[in-house]
Amino acid sequence: MLVARNLYKAYGPLQAVGGVSLDAGVGQVIGLLGPNGAGKTTTIGMLAGLVTPDQGEVRIAGKPFGGDTSETKCLLGLVPQELALFDELPAGANLDLFGALYGLNGKRLAMERERVFALVGLADRAKDKVDTFSGGMKRRLNLAAALMHDPQVLLLDEPTVGVAPQSRNAIFDNLEALKAAGKTLLYTTHYMEEAARLCDRIAIMDHGKVIAEDTVSGLLRLAPVESFVVIDLAGAFGRMAELQELDGVMEVSVSGAALRVGVRGMEMVGPLLTWLAANGAVVEHVRTERPTLETVFLHLTGRTLRDA
Amino acid sequence: MTAFIALVRKDLRIFFGDRRAVIMAFAAPILIGSFFGYVFGPKPAQEQSRVRVLVVDEDRSEVTRGLLANEATVEAVEAGLAETRDAVRKGKAPVAVVVPKGFGEAAGQALFGAGVKPQIGVLFDPSHAVEASMVKGLLTGQMMQAVTRVGFKPEAARRAMDGASLLPGDKAALGRLLDSVEAFQARPGGSGGGGLSVPFAMADEAVTAGSGVAYNAYAHSFGGMAIQFMLFMGIDVGIGMLLLRQRGLWRRFRAAPLSKSVLLGSRAVSAMVMGMLILGVVFGFAYLVFDVRISGSLLGFLGVCAAFSLMTAAYGMLIAAIGKTPEAARGVAILGTLLMVMLSGAWVPSFLFPRWMQAVTMAVPARWAMDGLDAMTWRGLGVGEAVSPILVLLGSAVVFGGVAVWRFRWEGE
CATH class of the missing domain: 3.40.50.300 (P-loop containing nucleotide triphosphate hydrolases)
Structure with missing residues (x-):
C-alpha cells in the first residue's frame, strides 16, 4: 500500500x-x-x-x-x-x-x-x-x-x-x-x-x-543479551572486574546497591548466583528483565534513544 | 471550489469570532476618524477656541489702549512683564505681546521718518508658531490703524514733523497734507480720525465638490483611518499565515490535494473581503453620522476600495513570505505600515511635508489610495481621477503578490 x-x-x-x-x-x-x-x-x-x-x-x-x-x-x-x-x-x-x-x-x-x-x-x-x-x-x-x-x-x-x-x-x-x-x-x-x-x-x-x-x-534478537539479571545486594561488592570476566556475562552495571548483569542465556542465572555467594555477596532479591528496543538501539548506535 | 470556499469562510469566521480584531478593524477607525474629523474640520463660531494672548502694555498711550481687545479670534489678557515670559515658557499662554514705554510717541514720529522705529516684543511658545503668526498679522493691522489715527491728529503730527529732519520743501508739502486731513476730518459726517485701515477685504472660498458645498473633514479622516486599519488587517493576514506554519496547519493544508494558488488565493480573497467590509462599515458610519458623501464617482470610489483591498491582501502575503517567524515579522511589519500610513497623508496632509518627502510619498501605494478616496468623496471628481490611483494600487498588488509567491517557503516545512 x-x-x-x-x-x-x-x-x-x-x-x-x-x-x-x-x-x-x-x-x-x-x-x-x-x-x-x-x-x-x-x-x-x-x-x-x-x-x-x-x-x-x-x-x-x-x-x-x-x-x-x-x-x-x-x-x-x-x-x-x-x-x-x-x-x-x-x-x-x-x-x-x-x-x-x-x-x-x-x-x-x-x-x-x-x-x-x-x-x-x-x-x-x-x-x-x-x-x-x-x-x-x-x-x-x-x-x-x-x-x-x-x-x-x-x-x-x-x-x-x-x-x-x-x-x-x-x-x-x-x-x-x-x-x-x-x-x-x-x-x-x-x-x-x-x-x-x-x-x-x-x-x-x-x-x-x-x-x-x-x-x-x-x-x-539483535540485542547482545538474552536477559538482564537484577540482583539487590545487602552490602557492597568489590569484585566487579572478576564478575565481568565470567563466561556468559555480557555486561555489568551498578545502580546503588543493585547489580544489573546482562547474560547470554537464562541458563547462566544459576551459576551467576552461586558465584556471587561464593565470593561474599549477600543477595537479598533477584529478578530478570527482557532486553528492550532501547537495548537494541543502544547496541546499534552506542547511544540511548533519549540522549541521542 | 469546495476547499477554496471553506478556506475563505474559515478566515472570515475566525476574524468575526475575535472580538478584539473586530473592534480594532471597525470601531477603532470610526472612533479615531471621528476625533480627527472633529479636530481638523470647520466648526461653528461658538465652538472655535480663541487664542489666549498676554498683553504687557507699558506704554499705556492712546495708541496702545485696548490692544487686541476686539478681535474675535483672540482673548487678550493684560499681564505684567515679570510673569509673562514665565507663563509662555510653561505653556500657560501661547503668545504674549510686550509694548514698551514710549511706543506710541516713537511710532508717531517714525510714521514721518523721525527717530528709530520702536519695537513690539512678541513672545511665543515654539509649539504655537502658527498662532504667533496670526497674532502678528492682527497686531500689524491694528497698530497701523491706531498709529495713523493718533499720528494724523494735527497737533501730534505737527509735533512729529517738527522733530523730523525734513527738507524745507518737504516740510511745507507735508504741512499742506495735514491741513487737508484736518479739514477732511472736521467736515460734518466725517470719519472723525479713524486712522488708516486695510483697504480691502478677503473673500475666502474652500473649493470642494461644488459651489456652496462645505468641506467635510470627516471624509478625509475616515478615509485615512480606514486605510490605516486595513493595513493593520494586512499585517494580521501575514502573521496569521506564519502562525499557520508554526502550528503545523500549513503542513496539513499542503498534504491535501490543493494547488498553491488555492492556498494563497483563498487567503487573498478573504483579506479582500475583510478590507471591503472595513471600508464599507467605516464609510457607512461616516455617511449616516457625519453626512460624508461620495460626491464624485461611485464607480471610482468602489474601484479605489477594491484595488486597495487587493493591495492590502498582497501586502499581507508579502509579510508572510518575508517573515521568518510571527514574532520577527510583527515588529518590522508594524514599522513599515506606520511609515506607509504616515507618508500617505492619512494622519496629517501631505502638503505639510518637505518637498522631497512629498515626492517620496508618490511611491507609497497608500498615498494613492488616500488621494483616490479624497477625489471620490469630498473633492467630488469624476471616475477619470480614480484611474491613476486604481492602476497604481493594482500594480502594487501585482508586485507585492509576485514577490510573495516568489519568496514563499513551500518546501521542507
Missing part, C-alpha cells in the same frame, strides 16, 4: 535523509523509531508529498505523487506532530474544514464528521471551541481531522507527544481500531514502548538512515 524506495533529502550541507526505503501493506502498522533529529519528520514529509525527495520515489497504492493537486494525496491522511487545529473554531467546524479540503461537502461531510467524532469519542464536544479542550482531547481531534476523507494510509508524526497515559491509551485504542479496519499506518515515535505495542514492523532510524528493520521480536 505504501512503498518508499531509496529516499534522499538534503538541506544544504545537512543530509536529513540518506537512502530510506519502507514498505507497508494493507492493515499493517510500521513504526519509525528514532531520536529527535533522526530524519523521521523529513521522511514523513516525503511520504506525504510535502517534501520533494532529492532522489527516490514514493508510491501509494501503486500511484506516485504528481504535484500539489495529485489524487494520490486523497489516499493519505497526515497527523502532524503539532496540534494542527484552529483553536478559535468549534471542533465540528475544524473537521468540516479539513473534510472540505478533500472536496467533501453536504451530507457526505456531515456523515464523515459523525463517523470520526464517534471513533475518537468527542461527539458530545462537537460545538465546543478547541481552546476549551484538554491536551489529550486536542490530540484525538488532531487524529480525527486526518480521518475525515477516510484515507487508506495514515501517517502519524509523534501523535502522542505531551499526552497523559490515559489519553495515550485512548489514542492507541483508536489506532488499533483503524488497523483492524484495514488501514495502513506509519507511526513515528521516540517512545519504544509505543512502537512495541502497536507496530507489526519497526524501522530504527538514526542520522537519516534506517539502521535496522524487522518485527519487534526480530529486532530484540
Whole structure:
C-alpha cells in the first residue's frame, strides 16, 4: 500500500535523509523509531508529498505523487506532530474544514464528521471551541481531522507527544481500531514502548538512515543479551572486574546497591548466583528483565534513544 | 471550489469570532476618524477656541489702549512683564505681546521718518508658531490703524514733523497734507480720525465638490483611518499565515490535494473581503453620522476600495513570505505600515511635508489610495481621477503578490 524506495533529502550541507526505503501493506502498522533529529519528520514529509525527495520515489497504492493537486494525496491522511487545529473554531467546524479540503461537502461531510467524532469519542464536544479542550482531547481531534476523507494510509508524526497515559491509551485504542479496519499506518515515535505495542514492523532510524528493520521480536534478537539479571545486594561488592570476566556475562552495571548483569542465556542465572555467594555477596532479591528496543538501539548506535 | 470556499469562510469566521480584531478593524477607525474629523474640520463660531494672548502694555498711550481687545479670534489678557515670559515658557499662554514705554510717541514720529522705529516684543511658545503668526498679522493691522489715527491728529503730527529732519520743501508739502486731513476730518459726517485701515477685504472660498458645498473633514479622516486599519488587517493576514506554519496547519493544508494558488488565493480573497467590509462599515458610519458623501464617482470610489483591498491582501502575503517567524515579522511589519500610513497623508496632509518627502510619498501605494478616496468623496471628481490611483494600487498588488509567491517557503516545512 505504501512503498518508499531509496529516499534522499538534503538541506544544504545537512543530509536529513540518506537512502530510506519502507514498505507497508494493507492493515499493517510500521513504526519509525528514532531520536529527535533522526530524519523521521523529513521522511514523513516525503511520504506525504510535502517534501520533494532529492532522489527516490514514493508510491501509494501503486500511484506516485504528481504535484500539489495529485489524487494520490486523497489516499493519505497526515497527523502532524503539532496540534494542527484552529483553536478559535468549534471542533465540528475544524473537521468540516479539513473534510472540505478533500472536496467533501453536504451530507457526505456531515456523515464523515459523525463517523470520526464517534471513533475518537468527542461527539458530545462537537460545538465546543478547541481552546476549551484538554491536551489529550486536542490530540484525538488532531487524529480525527486526518480521518475525515477516510484515507487508506495514515501517517502519524509523534501523535502522542505531551499526552497523559490515559489519553495515550485512548489514542492507541483508536489506532488499533483503524488497523483492524484495514488501514495502513506509519507511526513515528521516540517512545519504544509505543512502537512495541502497536507496530507489526519497526524501522530504527538514526542520522537519516534506517539502521535496522524487522518485527519487534526480530529486532530484540539483535540485542547482545538474552536477559538482564537484577540482583539487590545487602552490602557492597568489590569484585566487579572478576564478575565481568565470567563466561556468559555480557555486561555489568551498578545502580546503588543493585547489580544489573546482562547474560547470554537464562541458563547462566544459576551459576551467576552461586558465584556471587561464593565470593561474599549477600543477595537479598533477584529478578530478570527482557532486553528492550532501547537495548537494541543502544547496541546499534552506542547511544540511548533519549540522549541521542 | 469546495476547499477554496471553506478556506475563505474559515478566515472570515475566525476574524468575526475575535472580538478584539473586530473592534480594532471597525470601531477603532470610526472612533479615531471621528476625533480627527472633529479636530481638523470647520466648526461653528461658538465652538472655535480663541487664542489666549498676554498683553504687557507699558506704554499705556492712546495708541496702545485696548490692544487686541476686539478681535474675535483672540482673548487678550493684560499681564505684567515679570510673569509673562514665565507663563509662555510653561505653556500657560501661547503668545504674549510686550509694548514698551514710549511706543506710541516713537511710532508717531517714525510714521514721518523721525527717530528709530520702536519695537513690539512678541513672545511665543515654539509649539504655537502658527498662532504667533496670526497674532502678528492682527497686531500689524491694528497698530497701523491706531498709529495713523493718533499720528494724523494735527497737533501730534505737527509735533512729529517738527522733530523730523525734513527738507524745507518737504516740510511745507507735508504741512499742506495735514491741513487737508484736518479739514477732511472736521467736515460734518466725517470719519472723525479713524486712522488708516486695510483697504480691502478677503473673500475666502474652500473649493470642494461644488459651489456652496462645505468641506467635510470627516471624509478625509475616515478615509485615512480606514486605510490605516486595513493595513493593520494586512499585517494580521501575514502573521496569521506564519502562525499557520508554526502550528503545523500549513503542513496539513499542503498534504491535501490543493494547488498553491488555492492556498494563497483563498487567503487573498478573504483579506479582500475583510478590507471591503472595513471600508464599507467605516464609510457607512461616516455617511449616516457625519453626512460624508461620495460626491464624485461611485464607480471610482468602489474601484479605489477594491484595488486597495487587493493591495492590502498582497501586502499581507508579502509579510508572510518575508517573515521568518510571527514574532520577527510583527515588529518590522508594524514599522513599515506606520511609515506607509504616515507618508500617505492619512494622519496629517501631505502638503505639510518637505518637498522631497512629498515626492517620496508618490511611491507609497497608500498615498494613492488616500488621494483616490479624497477625489471620490469630498473633492467630488469624476471616475477619470480614480484611474491613476486604481492602476497604481493594482500594480502594487501585482508586485507585492509576485514577490510573495516568489519568496514563499513551500518546501521542507
